[in-house]
Amino acid sequence: MKFCGTIFSLISRFWLPIILIVTTTLIVLAYHSVHFQTQSTPVNQLVTSILGEPQTFNTAFNQAGVNIFGLTYEGLVKENPVTGKVEPALAESWRISDDKLRIVFNLRSGLKWSDGKPLTADDVVFTYKDIYLNEEIPTVVIDTFRIGETRALPKVRKLDEHRIEFILPEPYVPFLGMTVADVLPAHVFQASVKAKDKEGKPMFLTKWGTDTPVDQLITNGPYILERYDIGQRLVFRRNPYYWRKDAQGNSQPYIERIVWQIVASTDTSLLQFRSGGLDVEALEPQHFSLLKRQEKQGNYKIYAQPSFRPEFLVFNLNKATRDGKPLVDPVKSRWFNTVEFRQAVAYAIDRQTMLNNTFQGLGKVENSPILAQSPYYLSPTEGLKVYDYNPQKAKELLLKAGFKYNDKNQLLDTLGNRVRFSLITGAGSKTTDAIGSQIKQDLSKIGIAVDFVTMVNNALVDKLLNSQDWETSFGSFLSSLEPNDLAGVWTPQNGGPLFNLSPRTGHKPIQGREVADWEAEIGKLYSQAAQEFDQAKRKAIYAKTQRLAQEYLPCIYLINRLEMLAVRNSIQGIKYSAKYTPIAHKFWNIHEIKVTQ
Incomplete structure (x- = not known):
C-alpha cells in the first residue's frame, strides 16, 4: 500500500531565501554525486527518486510501496499491466490440469542467482513450502494463499530439477497470477528457517533487514543492490546472471546502473528533475501545467493514464x-x-x-x-x-x-x-x-x-x-x-x-x-x-x-487521478503503465529500456 503526504513547516520570511539557496546548492551537489561518470568513464544509468526509505530487504516481510523488490526479484510468472495477462518469468511454461486442481510449472534452463549458483526447483519449493506457506513465519502473503471457505493452503512438490507442481484444495481462478510471488534462495535462507531463537521462532524472521550489508543480498531479478546510503540514495547495478536476452541474443537489462535519490517531498524531486538531476519524475497534478509547457524545451515526454490506486x-x-x-x-x-x-x-x-x-x-x-x-x-x-x-x-x-x-x-x-x-x-x-x-x-x-x-x-x-x-x-x-x-x-x-x-x-x-x-x-x-x-x-x-x-x-x-510520468527523451523503449508510476522502479519493462546519449 502507499500513503503519501507532506509535513507542514512554519518558516519565517527572513529565513526562507537562505533556506532556498541552501536547498538549491544541495540539489546541485546531489546531481553531481549521483552521476558517477566522467567524460573518460561514461556510465549507462538512470536516475529517479523515492519518497522515504525502504522498510526491509526481505521481500517476505515487505508491507510498503517503497521497496527494492521490483528490480531485484522475480517469481514464476509476471503480470503484463498493459494487457492484464500473466506471462512467463522464471517459469517458461505451465500446464493446468483438466480438473483445475493441479498446475505444473516448467523452469527455464540455466537460471542462476546473482552469486552464480543455480536456481532450481528446490528454490521454488523452499520458497513456498518453507516460507510463504509456513504457519510459523508471518509473511505478508500467507493469508492470500488460503483458498475457499476452508481457507486451506495449497501444496507444492518438486517433480524434477525443472518442474514444480502445485496442488490446490479446490479450483481457484486467481492462483496462476498469485505465483508472481518472489522466489527466494534456499542456499541462503534454509538454515535460518530451521534454526530457532530463544523464543522458539525461526531465525529467518530477523534476516535481511535494511542494516544488512548489500553484498550479502542474493537476487534473481535484473538488478543487484550495490549501495545504500541512508537518507541519500540507493544504487543498483545490472545482475550479470539475469536470464533475459533480446531477440539478437544480447543480455538484458541494457541499463548498467539505476540510482534512486531519497527525497523528503515531491517538491524536492521536482526541483531535481527540472535542474537535470533526475531522468524520471512522477508528477503531482499541480505540477502538470508547468512541466507540460516546458516539455519540448526540457527534452522530456509526459506519459499519462488513469491510475491503478484510487x-x-x-x-x-x-x-x-x-x-x-x-x-x-x-x-x-x-x-x-x-x-x-x-x-x-x-x-x-x-x-x-x-x-x-x-x-x-x-x-x-x-x-x-x-x-x-x-x-x-x-x-x-x-x-x-x-x-x-x-x-x-x-x-x-x-x-x-x-x-x-x-x-x-x-x-x-x-x-x-x-x-x-x-x-x-x-x-x-x-x-x-x-x-x-x-x-x-x-x-x-x-x-x-x-x-x-x-x-x-x-x-x-x-x-x-x-x-x-x-x-x-x-x-x-x-x-x-x-x-x-x-x-x-x-x-x-x-x-x-x-x-x-x-x-x-x-x-x-x-x-x-x-x-x-x-x-x-x-x-x-x-x-x-x-x-x-x-x-x-x-x-x-x-x-x-x-x-x-x-x-x-x-x-x-474519492478520486482516481491521472497517473503522470515525465521521462527524459534519452530513455527509450518505454511501455508505459500507470500501475507502475507510483512504484519506486517506475517501469514494468525495465529490462527492455535503454538510455541513449
Missing part, C-alpha cells in the same frame, strides 16, 4: 481490545460503526471540487472499489450507489441516527459528546495535504471537527497494520484489473480488511473483534468469484460485492 477514506471499524484497551475509543467506535454516519461523511465531501482544485481536473470521481478499467467494474448506470455532494442530505442522515446540533452548529452524539476524530495519512505530498485539508473543511460544514495529521510512511504503515490504534485515514492501495488481487482488503477470512483488521501472525493478539453480516457476505462473494471460471457469472458476483461496499461504506472512494 484515493479513499477508511474508518477503523474494529471493536476489539488489546491488553484490555480498545483499539478505538468506544465513543468514536459507535459513530464509525453507524452506517448513516459513514454515509453522511460521504455526502459531505465535495469530491468534484476536490477533482477540480486538488487534481486540476486530471482524473475522475471514484465510486467503486473495483477500477473502472476492469471488466468487472459496476457503473452507476448499472445500479452502483453513489454519494454526490449533498451536505443537507448528510445532516438529515445524522439527525435520523440520533445525532444533534448545539447552538454553535457543532455535531453532538446522543450522549452529548462533540463529534471529533483524527484523520491520518503519509507525509511528503502537497496533493495529500490538499485532500486532508478539504476533507477537514467539508466536514466542518456539517459540524464535525477533524484533526488532520501527517506522518512518515513507515510510521503510518506500522500504525495501520500493527498497533491498529487509529481512527480514520486516507490514502490508496495499488489495485489491479483482477478484483481478487485486493481480496485481502475486503474479506474477513484473510486476516481481515484494513477497516477491521486481525493482527498478523507474530503480532500481539486482540480480543472481541466482530465481523458484520455485510462484511462476511462480501467475503463469501469473493470466495465464490475465485472459483467461478465463467466470466459473465464472475462479473455478476463482483457486482454484488460493489453494491454491498457502497451501501455499507467502510471505505469512501
